[in-house]
Amino acid sequence: MKYILVTGGVISGIGKGIIASSIGTILKSCGLRVTAIKIDPYINIDAGTFSPYEHGEVFVLNDGGEVDLDLGNYERFLDINLYKDNNITTGKIYQHVINKERHGDYLGKTVQVVPHITDAVQEWVMNQAKVPVDDDKREPQICVIELGGTIGDIEGMPFVEAFRQFQFKAKRENFCNIHVSLVPQPNATGEQKTKPTQNSVRALRGLGLSPDLIVCRSAKPIEMAVKEKISMFCHVEPEQVIFIHDVSSTYRVPILLEEQGIIKYFKQRLNLPIDDQPSDLLMKWKKMACRYERLLKVCSIALVGKYTKLSDCYASVFKALEHSALAINYKLDLMYIDSTELERSMEAENSVKYHQAWHKLCKADGILVPGGFGIRGTEGKLQAISWARTKKKPFLGVCLGMQLAVVEFARNCLSWEDANSTEFDPDTKNPVVIDMPEHNPGDMGGTMRLGKRRTVFKTENSVLRKLYGDEMFVEERHRHRYEVNPELTHCFEEKGLKFVGHDTEGNRMEIIELENHPYFVGVQFHPEFSSRPMKPSPPYLGLLLAATGTLNAYLQRGCKLS
DSSP: OEEEEEEEOSSSSSSHHHHHHHHHHHHHHTTOOEEEEEEEOSSSSSSTTOOHHHHSOOEEOTTOOEEOTHHHHHHHHHTOOOOGGGEEEHHHHHHHHHHHHHHTTTTTOOOOIIIIIHHHHHHHHHHHHTSOOSTTOOOOSEEEEEEOSOTTOGGGHHHHHHHHHHHHHHOGGGEEEEEEEEOOOOTTTOOOOOHHHHHHHHHHHHTTOOOSEEEEEESSOOOHHHHHHHHHHTTSOGGGEEEEEOOSOGGGHHHHHHHTTHHHHHHHHTTOOOOSSOOHHHHHHHHHHHHHHHOOOEEEEEEEESOTTOGGGGHHHHHHHHHHHHHTTOEEEEEEEEGGGGSHHHHHHOHHHHHHHHHHHHHOSEEEEOOOOSSTTHHHHHHHHHHHHHTTOOEEEETHHHHHHHHHHHHHTSOOTTOEETTTOTTOSSEEEEEOTTOOSSOOTTOSEEEEEEEEEOOSOOHHHHHTTSOSEEEEEEEESEEEOGGGHHHHHHTTEEEEEEETTSOSEEEEEETTSSOEEEESSOGGGGOBTTBOOHHHHHHHHHHTTOHHHHHHTTSOOO
């Protein structure tokens, strides 16, 4: 097993996840089996109870793990399926060690950060690195490990110490450290500054780790003189300094790394049994990156949500839309609309924001209402759904988006004026969305219906079934506490809102489709989590096809892209 540790310096959010994913993609393109581990030094057990404004979206895995969004990057880039134990947190490690102490495994010894916590980290990494993540179920050969945060963070110290020890346990030819740093360019001088990188590398060396590669992030391409300066002051060869400037799409990052000789370096440094040239996989990435940059036709989608101030809150949704747009040769114009700004109360409070939000919604080619929790902004989402239904605008509702589509239909088509979800109004007389029996309102973490579940189509006359290749069932990832009330579904079906998919027992409503509408679809699951750059998610692809007016032609061709 070869281990590649990716650390970061100067600032967090520098792009370690994309760098780690891109390195994995390059090595996979050389014919190696690659897995990935993300270490988050926070004390939370997992990401499940975070607000999206804390660390971005919560990504859900097949096994129900609620994890950091970087695991979504790994899955999309490497086309693998990871597990909840591929995301290590301080909380998980300490819980594991404390449980062992309570069990008496340490035989009366004083339990300390060194060696007990650091040993637990190393043991976890070695065990999880062996777990197969590809469809062929073979043991990986390379494990890319991303250490979250920046070098010098107090909460990350035990992990840095663990890897300082681990580099000797694994042996030099099996362990390599990549340090991702920032090269800022102040507007006042326009000069690219190397001092932050020098200080960051010095801090890393002071903790016992020496970088084998220094990946420098910058807004613009870095000059050769800067590369030589970093090489001299950071005690590495010029070939070990890699530049990654801001690019138009993340698809370009693996290509930038490959162009700077990273394959040859890894072959020598880790003694890898590979050729110097990548295989067809990286050539496909090159073609995809070039195609993305040449797109001329534009499709605009309005994303109506409540976490619109930070794009990472809907990272997987954005990627799923981007994958689908790329598949049909369109450039995606994603317009984020804060759902509270569509509400009547906003017109009185701030009429400019209100009219701007509605202007965006009205000019969009399609409307998407993603998942979420809590009552804030729900009336605005209902307004957007009503607009999509009555104006026959292509619409996709995901999780809460589907539930609110049912609420909107009940209020405006069934005349149940107080129809609501028990999440928002526990005393409603028409509870069209209810909490699930197994939902435990006591504990919040890990108590939802999580992970990959099967959805069975109950009719052949379904747009989504055709988009999925006319399969009898699909398996997608879920994350929800509430569901459509199964006792009321017949009322909706009589008026044209069809529940075309349900769970294996036939009790849980999974997919809705509205008759006599170009594309009005709601799904209880989260199809964005399984979307891949070369395998777009069918519900999102359907939305883009409908928004560009090409859905019927696509279905007539037998769901083949022209």
